[in-house]
Amino acid sequence: MLTVDKNINNVPHTYTAVETDADIKQLVNELKKHTEICFDSETTGIDANEAELVGLSFSVKPGEAWYVPCPADQNRTKEILGLFEPLFADPKKIWIGQNTKYDLLVLKWYGIEPAGNIFDTMLAHYVIEPDGKRSMDILSEKYLGYEPVHIEELIGKKGGRGAGAKTQGSMRDVEIEKIKEYAGEDADITLQLKQVFEPMLQQKEVEKVFNEVENPLVKVLVDMEFEGIKIDEGFLNDYSKELEKDAKTAEESVYKQAGVRFNLASPKQLGEVLFDKLKLDPSAKKTKTGQYQTGEDVLLKLAARGNSIVEDILTFRELTKLKSTYVDALPQLINPKTGRVHTTYGQAVAVTGRLASNNPNLQNIPVRTDRGKEIRKAFIPRDKNHLLVSADYSQIELRIVAAISADPNMCQAFKAGTDIHTATAARVYNVPEKEVTKEMRYKAKSVNFGIIYGQGAFGLADNLGISRTEAKEIIDNYKKEFPGIQQYMDNTINFARENGYVETLMGRKRWLRDINSANFTVRGFAERNAINSPSREPLLI
DNA sequence: GTATTCTGG
DNA sequence: TTCTACCAGAATACG
Structure with a gap:
């Protein structure tokens, strides 16, 4: 049983503050003897692009840690970091940490880029249990049986809303005796987590994706986040006014046609106007909370029946979405220091192994409509000597399935290089590729996407607005023409039933606890996940 | 804080 | 018989 300091088995712990140059040099000499060094940084904020370094902690042995405070005097902090240069320059070192991307990004702002490899405990847990929670507090309690000091004890709770709410204090203002305990503990715990996770990675057979994908990716993401991208603020400000005006026009048109003014941005109020007052659909569906559904698919069906008010509602929705989520939000996220926008990638968020992006989310910038696509013009090169290059896999998920x-x-x-949806349509409808109509290609495309997600006849019919009979016919033909796909889906579900997981080409596993559930619905979800997950990760090289 | 909606892959 | 396409982030309304 591993032990963590005083609170667990009364094992003595030694967390030492290291402040003078002489003591720091002694610490560096001690760390030089070790290949694997656990490290953590304390900072003034939670955004690495804004944060100031308050201190660094190190551990190479459970129960022992050093804390090196970095003062507000940035020149002195750079001097201190300079003393660690021999360690950071050593390519043989392995830097152990929890969410190392954050610490490496903070260090990069000070010009420090460790040469050694990374062992990230957060990423280890991500490949061991992709759908679990993995904050350090939770990992510590779960794997070490120890509840760490809460950060709130040092700097208070996060600022609540309204007047009188206390804002969270700064790490900068915490006295060294307290911060030493907190920071030392973080490095100590992280080192012990590493010792727990390392054998688990072997047992679960996920070392490949951990060593070859996740850990090397950390430094790449640090570089990407650090670089950021330039935004044309003036362009967005102009576009905001245009959207404001056009949204207002659509809004007024809705009120005029409805004969009543209300909050068009409220789905609840809109539903009542459309279905109680105007009675556009006597069989309108309600959500589980009892209000009418007013999603885009519902509105499009009303529009198809010639309700002109719906066109204006859809326009209002589109324009206000673009304005609030992108056009007005992006300029506020420009970093004053760099004049650029720096997203944060979530490397251990999506259960399928994909990346996520936030603050801002750069993975959902509009592209499908003309007025949405316009927003992409705001992303510009740093100067006239640079240009932006875009590259994208073509139909990567279907290729992986193939x-x-x-x-x-x-x-x-795929080998013939023909349009895959046209080729699919030709087979499903049994006609030469030249005779495939737009309609046929559109339906085949929907089937191709649906297949990846485990869609059935009901879903396809709903999606395409065709009968379930026709949808079933298309799917049956598809399965006949692509027998390997059907076989693959059957095999995948059987594999999941026997093993309790599915895996990608890189060896990433997704555990499916409900794959053998007696409940049809619950089991169905697990089965669709089984089919869907493996197609999400390309084989590298 | 939860629900709904909409943006992307 | 059942409910119906996977994975995300963000804005807004509303209690």
């Missing part, structure tokens, strides 16, 4: 399933017809279609 490769894993080895379906001869699907592989042949």
Whole structure:
């Protein structure tokens, strides 16, 4: 049983503050003897692009840690960091940490880029249990049986809303005796987590994706976040006014046609106007909370029946979405220091192994509509000597499915280089590719996407606005024409039932606890996850 | 804080 | 018989 300091088994702990140059040099000499060094940084904020370094902690042995305070005098802090240069320059070191991307980004702002490899305990837990929670507090309690000092004890709770709410204090103002305990403990705990996770990575057979994908990716993401991207603020300000005006026009038109003014941004109020007052659909569906559904798919069906008010509602929705989520939000996220926007990538968030992006989310910038696409013009090169280059896989998920399933017809279609949806339509409708109509291609495309997600006849019918009979016919033909795909889906579900997980080409596993559930719905979800997850990760090289 | 909606892959 | 396409982040309304 591993032990963590005083509170667990009364094992003595030694957390030492190291402040003078002489003591720091002695610490560096001690750390030089070790290949694996656990480290953590304390900072003034939670945004690494804004944060100031308050201190660094190190540990190489459970129960022992050093804390090196970094003063507000930035020149002195750079001097201190300079003393660590021999360690950071050593390519043989392995830097252990929890969410190392954050600490490395903070260090990069001070010009420090460690040469050694990374062992990130957060990423270790991510590949061991992709859908669990993994804050350090929770990992410590779960794997070490120890509840760490809460940060609130040092700097108070996060600022609540309204007057009188206390704002969270700064790490900068905490006295060294307290911060030493907190920071030392973080490095200590993280080192012990590493010792727990390392054998687990072997047992679960996920070292490949951990060593070859996740850990090397950390430094790449640090570079990307640090670099950021330039935003044309003036362009967005102009566009905001245009959207404001056009949204207002659509809004007024809605009120005029409805014969009543209300909050158009409220789905609840809109539903009551459309279905109680105007009675546009006597069989309108309600959500589980009892209000009418007013999502885009519902509104599009009303529009198809010639309700002109719905066009204006859709326009209002589109324009206000663009304005509030992108056009007005992006300029506020420009970093005053760099004049650029720096997203934060979530490397251990999505259960499928994909990245996530926030503050701002740069993975959902509009592209489908003309007025949405316009927003992309605001992302510009740093100067006239640079340009932005865009590269994208073509149909990567379907290619992965073709490769894993080895379906001869699907592989042949990709090898021939023809449009995959046209090729699919030709097979499903049994016509030459030249005779595939737009309609046929559109439906085949929907089937191709639906297949990846485990969609059935009901979903396809709803999506395409066709009968369930027709949808079933299309799907049956699809399965007949691409027998390898059907076989792959059957095999995948069977594999999941027997093993309790599915895996990607890189060896990332997703555990499916409900795959053998007696509940049809619950089991169905797990089965669709089983089919869906493996197609999400390309094989590198 | 939860629900709904909409943006992307 | 059942409910119906996976994975995310963010804005807004509303209690």
